[in-house]
Amino acid sequence: QRQADLIAQWLLLGFIHGVMNTDNMTVSGETIDYGPCAFMDAFSANKVFSSIDQNGRYAYQNQPAIGQWNLARLAESLLTLFPGDEDTAVEQATAILKDYSRIHSQAWEQGMARKLGFSQVEAGDLQRTATLLELMEEGRLDYTLLFRRLSHITQAQDDRSPVMTLLDLPDCRKTSNLERNLHEWLDEWQQQLAQREQDATCASQRMLAANPAIIPRNHRVAEAIAAAERGDYSVFETLLQALSDPYKEHAEYLAYQQPPQPEEKVQRTFCGT
Numbered sequence: 616q617r618q619a620d621l622i623a624q625w626l627l628l629g630f631i632h633g634v635m636n637t638d639n640m641t642v643s644g645e646t647i648d649y650g651p652c653a654f655m656d657a658f659s660a661n662k663v664f665s666s667i668d669q670n671g672r673y674a675y676q677n678q679p680a681i682g683q684w685n686l687a688r689l690a691e692s693l694l695t696l697f698p699g700d701e702d703t704a705v706e707q708a709t710a711i712l713k714d715y716s717r718i719h720s721q722a723w724e725q726g727m728a729r730k731l732g733f734s735q736v737e738a739g740d741l742q743r744t745a746t747l748l749e750l751m752e753e754g755r756l757d758y759t760l761l762f763r764r765l766s767h768i769t770q771a772q773d774d775r776s777p778v779m780t781l782l783d784l785p786d787c788r789k790t791s792n793l794e795r796n797l798h799e800w801l802d803e804w805q806q807q808l809a810q811r812e813q814d815a816t817c818a819s820q821r822m823l824a825a826n827p828a829i830i831p832r833n834h835r836v837a838e839a840i841a842a843a844e845r846g847d848y849s850v851f852e853t854l855l856q857a858l859s860d861p862y863k864e865h866a867e868y869l870a871y872q873q874p875p876q877p878e879e880k881v882q883r884t885f886c887g888t
Contacts, residue, residue: 664884
């Protein structure tokens with residue numbers, strides 16, 4: 616349950632563990648030894664940063680299944696401690712492992728409901744989320760900024776331009792189609808919020824508590840490392856201070872909310888990172 620919940624949290628924050636080997640998981644359910652990890656900027660379900668993960672084994676969307684695979688290896692090492700013969704032990708261990716997918720899916724769906732302002736999960740939410748993620752991938756929408764800005768437009772009369780300006784498509788025709796589809800999604804989402812949540816302010820506050828304003832963006836981490844290698848730790852200290860209260864928007868750390876410029880993008884991370 617701890618692992619299933621933890622990996623759901625990773626996905627909800629756009630986090631990608633760099634090396635999800637069996638020795639990099641712990642029964643305490645903590646994130647350890649994440650090596651060449653990173654947080655996504657533009658959403659991509661298959662995003663990989665680790666320079667050693669050539670085939671995408673630990674890509675963003677693969678993390679839940681890898682977690683279960685790792686737990687299966689743990690189960691194999693414990694089989695001799697189960698009561699009964701080997702076949703009975705395998706049967707018992709398999710039954711326990713089958714719970715993993717249910718626990719993980721439930722944690723992720725509940726987390727996504729909160730990110731979208733809903734107090735509970737209802738029919739249709741899973742498809743709504745899937746559609747949004749498809750739009751985000753097509754439009755290369757920034758994962759963290761998109762959810763954060765949605766937190767400020769929970770009502771139909773709210774200005775949508777901060778969300779729409781996140782679209783990144785050079786092809787005007789595609790951009791027009793995507794804009795229309797995104798507006799349609801926003802219409803339906805806002806209608807659902809109005810029907811299901813009596814207090815729009817509470818919905819917005821729920822979202823602000825689930826969608827961080829600041830994450831340790833890769834280009835900021837790279838900037839801090841480069842400065843530290845020159846003996847200047849002030850860049851790291853400022854980044855650490857900005858991240859100390861990630862769910863609040865502080866004017867002095869506004870720059871830390873912004874995605875990287877094209878020349879600042881980090882495509883690969885390494886164990887030293």
